[in-house]
Amino acid sequence: MKARIYLFLALFIFVAVLPLQAEESLTWQQCVSETRRAHPDLSSALAFLQQAEADKRITEGSLLPQLSLGASFQQGGTTEQGIAASSSSYALSAEQLLFDGHKTSNQVASNEEAIKAAKYNFNAVSANVRFALRSAFTQLLLAQDLVGLTVEIAERRQKNVRLINLYYQGGKEHIGSLHQAQADLAQAEFEVSQAERGFALAQTRLASALGRDIHKPLRVQGSYRASDLSAEKPDLALLAKNNPLFQQLDAKTKAARYAFDAANSAFSPQLSLTSSIGRSAPDHWPFNAVDWRAGFTLSVPIYEGGSGRGRVSKARAVLSQQNAQERSGYLQIFDTLEQNWKNFQDARRMVVVQKKQLDAAIDRSAIANAQYSNGLVKFNDWVIIENNLVGAKKNFLNAEANLLIAEAQWIQVKGGGLDDQQE
Numbered sequence: 001m002k003a004r005i006y007l008f009l010a011l012f013i014f015v016a017v018l019p020l021q022a023e024e025s026l027t028w029q030q031c032v033s034e035t036r037r038a039h040p041d042l043s044s045a046l047a048f049l050q051q052a053e054a055d056k057r058i059t060e061g062s063l064l065p066q067l068s069l070g071a072s073f074q075q076g077g078t079t080e081q082g083i084a085a086s087s088s089s090y091a092l093s094a095e096q097l098l099f100d101g102h103k104t105s106n107q108v109a110s111n112e113e114a115i116k117a118a119k120y121n122f123n124a125v126s127a128n129v130r131f132a133l134r135s136a137f138t139q140l141l142l143a144q145d146l147v148g149l150t151v152e153i154a155e156r157r158q159k160n161v162r163l164i165n166l167y168y169q170g171g172k173e174h175i176g177s178l179h180q181a182q183a184d185l186a187q188a189e190f191e192v193s194q195a196e197r198g199f200a201l202a203q204t205r206l207a208s209a210l211g212r213d214i215h216k217p218l219r220v221q222g223s224y225r226a227s228d229l230s231a232e233k234p235d236l237a238l239l240a241k242n243n244p245l246f247q248q249l250d251a252k253t254k255a256a257r258y259a260f261d262a263a264n265s266a267f268s269p270q271l272s273l274t275s276s277i278g279r280s281a282p283d284h285w286p287f288n289a290v291d292w293r294a295g296f297t298l299s300v301p302i303y304e305g306g307s308g309r310g311r312v313s314k315a316r317a318v319l320s321q322q323n324a325q326e327r328s329g330y331l332q333i334f335d336t337l338e339q340n341w342k343n344f345q346d347a348r349r350m351v352v353v354q355k356k357q358l359d360a361a362i363d364r365s366a367i368a369n370a371q372y373s374n375g376l377v378k379f380n381d382w383v384i385i386e387n388n389l390v391g392a393k394k395n396f397l398n399a400e401a402n403l404l405i406a407e408a409q410w411i412q413v414k415g416g417g418l419d420d421q422q423e
Contacts, residue, residue, distance in 0.1 A: 023217040028137060031210060031220075035133050036418050039211035045125040049118040056111035062104045066095045070278075091278030095297075101268020106261040113255035120248035126417030127244065129209075133418075134408035136202070136209035140220050142401040143195065143202040149397060150195040153390050154188040160386065161185050164379075177379045184383075224400035226348065226407045233341060240334045244415045249329045253322040256315070263315040266308050269300045333413070340410045347399070347406035354392070354399040361385075361392035 026034075036042065071090040097104065164181040167173040207215040240246055275294040301308065368385040371377040411420055 023219045025219045025221055027221050028134075031133055031137055031206075032130075032418050034210050035129060039129050041125050041129055042122070042418075045118075045122040049115070049122055052111070052115045052118040056108060056115060059104065059107045059111050062097060063108070068093045087280065089278065089280030091276050093276040093278075094274070096273045097270070098273055098296075099269070099271040101265035101270075103262050103265035103268065106258045106265060110255045110258035110262065113251045113258060117248045117251035117255065120244040120251060123244035123415060123417055124248060126419070127412045127415050130416065130418045130420065131408050131412035133206075133209045134411075135405055136206040137220055137222065138401050138404040138408070140199075140202040140206045140218065141222050141224075141404075142397065143199040144219060145397055146394075147192075147195045147199050149393055150188065150192045153393070154185070154192050156386075156390075157181070157185040157188040172375070173379060180379075180383060184387075224351075224404060226403055228344075228407055228410065231345070231348075236334055236337045236341070239337055239414055240330055242415065243333050243337075243413070246326070246330055246333050249322070249326040253319070253326050256319040256322040260312070260315040260319045263308075263312045266311065267301055269298060272297045336413050340406070340413045344406045344410040347403040351396075351399045351403050354396040358392040358396045361389040365389040 069090075069092050071088075073086065073088045075086040161178075161181045161184075164173055164178050168175065168178045203218045204215050206218055206220070273294075274297050275292070277290060277292040279290050364385050365388075368377055368382050372379070372382040
């Protein structure tokens, strides 16, 4: 018995001094600001967008004049006569694409859609990162409160043990009642230590969600109030089409369509304007005269061994695949919206129900304690009411945390990212 009391006191002291440790306290907005700057998934998505933009610049380069400058100097002779000669040349060449059947312009249009897809991908990644951050934030908020709740329950169990022990010593209760109270205390002490381990785990998960490489003690400041209080069901079809995942699929489909048009344009003639200016002469430098040339170059593909047709077939298959993925993605997003809307509304109502359950359990417990002290309620009935109170407190706390997570899931499936101001 004394060992349990000492264990409880040690756990209580450990919990009491937690705020005195060097813990960093963060608000939700502070977490959002740090994650926006430091999370590696966002950096990766941004680099992917930069690659798409670079691909467009590469393709657009084919539409601009192509300039090249060359110079050479050569010397040679024969070994028998010992005669040596040298020659020098230079040339500035230019080429401008005039027409290629819109192949390059279609490729540029495809690149533009790829850039849009990369931007939507960034928005989708931001939504996923926000959900992970909000979940980790809520879990740490819950873990903090759960530590306090388990300590409160353990204190209540300790008082019950002292009360039942007095009744047992006075002959009002039997040994079974005392053992049951001691077992409840042991369970409460275990839950205190379990809550402490859960608190440490929640700290680690929040640090990772922030994008931190170094983990240190953290606490969060927040409430269990949901920001989205709308009870009217929104237009899910519109939300699905505005979801960044669907918009990304739509942009990919358009990019595939332009790529297919570009592949078909590969059979068109290509017309370019070419010009050059330069000089070549033996044995002296600089040159006394300059040569120049200007003209047109026309090339018509006749036979490439079937590779052109192969590229067209591949582009057609890619377009067909993207069309199917876009339709499938819309259906999946719509179903997810429906499911998460239901979960969010259920979670909101569950908080109301659990609050009423808690209020009722508090009232019953107060009455039962007075009745038990006066011998009007038996131990078995009284302990059931006590357990109901403990369960009601835990259920209400979990319901509040589940509401925040359900709201975070609803915001995620709508496409809300780190720039979303809802808490």
